[in-house]
Amino acid sequence: MAERPTSPHLSVYRMYRYTLLTSVLNRATGLVLALGLILMVYWLMALAAGPAAYARAAALLGLGVFKLVWLALLAVFSYHLCAGVRHLVWDTGRGLERAQSRASAYLVLIASAVVFVALAAWLLGRGQAS
Amino acid sequence: MAEFRLPANSRIRTGVTHEAPPGAREVRKLRIYRFDPSSGQNPRLDTFELDVADCGPMVLDALIRIKASVDSSLTFRRSCREGICGSCAMNIDGVNRLACTTSLHDLGREIRIYPLPHMPVVKDLVADLTQFYAQYASVKPWLQAQTPPPPDSERLQSKEEQERIDRPAACILCACCSTACPSYWWNSDRYLGPAALLAAYRWIIDSRDEASGERLDALEDPFKLYRCHTIMNCTDVCPKDLNPAKAIAEIKKMLVQRQS
Structure with missing residues (x-):
């Protein structure tokens, strides 16, 4: 007999369900943060390489495009942070009932937006001051 | 993979x-x-x-x-x-x-x-649910006890002891939860999946069962238990309103607690 086919999964499952959506977002933001770390390492290496290298890196990373990248990384960081806290609470055995986990999914979205706005305002404010 | x-x-x-x-x-x-x-x-x-x-x-x-x-x-x-x-x-x-x-x-x-x-x-x-049933059987879903039952009665439980297993014992093994779990999709050859783990939990916390230690030993494995990443699809879809995700979290907690 021919091998049995595998029933469809990702292509048919409802992805916008809050469970899958928050899980995929958490992983995707983690991945983006890891990539963002490359920029951070570049900046740190420039810092260690002396004033001339640092001036070049600072000029490059200060470009408008990179300001947008930083803002995006900040948004991604805010979500990943809040989602991580949700997982920590879950690991204590709390908040795992259906209604609770649905509520916390929305709570994480709201909280991460607040954290993002607060962090962005603080950083932009510092940028203005200096 | x-x-x-x-x-x-x-x-x-x-x-x-x-x-x-x-x-x-x-x-x-x-x-x-x-x-x-x-x-x-x-x-x-x-x-x-x-x-x-x-x-x-x-x-x-x-x-x-x-x-x-x-x-x-x-x-x-x-x-x-x-x-x-x-x-x-x-x-x-x-x-x-x-x-x-x-x-x-x-x-x-x-x-x-x-x-x-x-x-x-x-x-x-x-x-084909063959593997799903084999995983269920692998958690030994039956009472294991060394102590013989009282000669004149059943193994009795308090009302509270029974209430702890009321929900997990109501599982009908429909496989909605396990087949909703992306971790189970990618690792069903080694990850037991929410249904089997809920059954394991049901016996671990049963006041009459005397094999909780062995049951926990059997689950202490990077794949069998720890492929659960708390995606929550299992609890989301359970048609009997049971909570496999919480059962898995409780098993993980028990494994940590017994180390101290």
């Missing part, structure tokens, strides 16, 4: 359309996954236009109606038609549920029905 694309023999072709009978009053389109092992062909998606005014209220009624009057080769499992046997679990409009407790009126004009996700398909909506 995570294999996001379906293998070549599993990709779905367009199937045939069975049009609604003349004079139909309330037509719904049911798009149903079909696979005939004797055809040697890939699975296909057939469309059945059904007059739901002339049919019972549940998705299972619609399937039975189609089998009785449109296409007798349509194959699916069903038995109790009241959500206690767990036979008719399938993926309806993107979510795993029991066909017999899902009302047609809660769904749209077009209803997509597939077998339980990421499972070997025997025929049409019938998934």
